[in-house]
Amino acid sequence: MAGIDDEAVLGSLVTEADRVSVERDLRENRIDPAATSLGVPVDRYLLDAMRSLARGGRWQINVPGARLWMLAEGLQLVWPSGAEDMVALLAADRVPGIPRDPETLADILLEWGLAVPRQEGDQARRYWRLAPAPLARDGQVVTFFVVGTTGAGKTRLFDLLVTQAVLRGKAVVIIDPKGDQDLRNAAERACRSLNAPERFVHFHPTFPRESARIAPLHSFNHATEVASRVAALIPSETGNDPFKAIGSILVADLAAVAGDRYTTTTGVNLTPVNVFIDEAAEVVNDPFIQLLNKGRGAGLRLTVATPRPSPISPPAPAARPSPVRSSATSTTW
Numbered sequence: 001m002a003g004i005d006d007e008a009v010l011g012s013l014v015t016e017a018d019r020v021s022v023e024r025d026l027r028e029n030r031i032d033p034a035a036t037s038l039g040v041p042v043d044r045y046l047l048d049a050m051r052s053l054a055r056g057g058r059w060q061i062n063v064p065g066a067r068l069w070m071l072a073e074g075l076q077l078v079w080p081s082g083a084e085d086m087v088a089l090l091a092a093d094r095v096p097g098i099p100r101d102p103e104t105l106a107d108i109l110l111e112w113g114l115a116v117p118r119q120e121g122d123q124a125r126r127y128w129r130l131a132p133a134p135l136a137r138d139g140q141v142v143t144f145f146v147v148g149t150t151g152a153g154k155t156r157l158f159d160l161l162v163t164q165a166v167l168r169g170k171a172v173v174i175i176d177p178k179g180d181q182d183l184r185n186a187a188e189r190a191c192r193s194l195n196a197p198e199r200f201v202h203f204h205p206t207f208p209r210e211s212a213r214i215a216p217l218h219s220f221n222h223a224t225e226v227a228s229r230v231a232a233l234i235p236s237e238t239g240n241d242p243f244k245a246i247g248s249i250l251v252a253d254l255a256a257v258a259g260d261r262y263t264t265t266t267g268v269n270l271t272p273v274n275v276f277i278d279e280a281a282e283v284v285n286d287p288f289i290q291l292l293n294k295g296r297g298a299g300l301r302l303t304v305a306t307p308r309p310s311p312i313s314p315p316a317p318a319a320r321p322s323p324v325r326s327s328a329t330s331t332t333w
Helices: 009-029 042-055 081-092 102-111 153-167 181-191 224-232 240-265 286-294
Strands: 068-071 074-077 118-120 124-125 143-147 171-175 273-277 300-307 330-332
Touching: 042 102, 074 300, 081 102, 143 153, 153 171, 153 181, 153 273, 153 300, 171 181, 171 240, 240 286, 240 300, 286 300
Parallel strands: 143 300, 143 330, 171 273, 273 300
Antiparallel strands: 068 074, 118 124
């Protein structure tokens, strides 16, 4: 087209056709020059990585521990585990310029239409919550017993449930006598992902500089509890374990709160509180049974893990003239 003035009709048509052709080619090849200044089409690499992981068998589908789940709503990818797999694969292939943060990768997949956001009112959320039907019903307060031998994955299940509850903006209380570091990190990471690190408050008597402080004698139901609490916190040859004692005290305080909510807020729409108790056999006491009894009516959603169901029971009738019968709806997983 040499010699044709660009201002002429034919010249302007050729220029516009060229512009549209280039724009269409970039769009079809999913290349955005403004977003890939390093020349790295991140979304295409992510898509190739997902295909490779699925075809190679590293990502299984619809089996325990699978990364992929084909459900009625569509294909679901477990996150952030899926992101970690993709980053590791691309790093092994020495692909440069790939972000490592799961949140950033999720945003890229959403931006390029490779993932579908979850609409919550007028806001679009990155993640979808998948859970068994009882867990997915936010309006129903249910008590869950998770029973499994050591190493079966009870605490790892807590990782997922705690993360989901925090990401939904729910109040979460965790009592873990064994002090699992991964569970602690999962809760803290979930708070940070919401840009609300201040929501994470951690108590551990072994790490006083990092731990929050509690007053074990601040609240009690009966004056006689004061002496027993002090005695329980003092290690002795008879087997007093202050770590277990602190867990029992926290359970007793939760039971007192549950009792107040149960008796003083009848008919009021209570804000639900998610309470997770791992290794429940270590903190079983009378207030624990009261917590099971009053928790549902007080809006406390309890998730309790134990190696075996037998420790989760009231004391023997001889030691307790009027046994409390739990009326909490329970489900064992």
